[in-house]
Amino acid sequence: DIQMTQSPSTLSASVGDTVTFTCRASQSINNWLAWYQQKPGKAPKFLIYKASSLDSGVPPRFRGSGSGTDFTLTISSLQPEDFGTFYCLQYYSVPYTFGQGTNLEIK
């Protein structure tokens, strides 16, 4: 199985800040990487596919990048609704696997 490792596990930031999360795959997944945001008691919300393409309706302050094994998600001009836990998902090969998540706390 491909292991997905996210860092940091927790991040605290203020409204207006720019934050960056990382996700590392244990082997190359080309750019078959997605990002999700999850809030307590809710299903994950799909944000980004193919490492850098935003899903419809996702604000442009979200930006994904990377390929191969190393990926980043950057959120610029942080808004209060951006809190939650962010997960990466590799869908390059079965079994598809998620990272363990980065919890973004808004100060």
Added chain:
Amino acid sequence: QVQLHQSGPGLVKPSQTLSLSCNVSGGSMNGHYWTWVRQTPGKGLEWIGNIYDPANTRYNPSLKSRVSFSIDMAKMQFSLEMTSVTAADSGVYFCARYPSGGPLPFDLWGQGTLVTVSS
């Protein structure tokens, strides 16, 4: 607008079978992989597998011996059965849509079902 709505019991006894269903509304089931994902305290988010049609299923090897999927496109529904459950299977189970043939992963999700395995 396509929506997924889950149903099924939230409490299952150890060693028994967990059964969940996911109803699809607002669109066609054709051309998609219908997916199950769970979120447990022990393993976080875990892909259980998906079904395209009755003859085309993929399972996570770690769960394959205990899991089966079914699909009824006329009823716009797909289902999960997991046998011999233990406390480690307690968590939130989600159904999701995985469009085939394109770049999108799991783009639409059900609301989630909290499953507790307890006697």
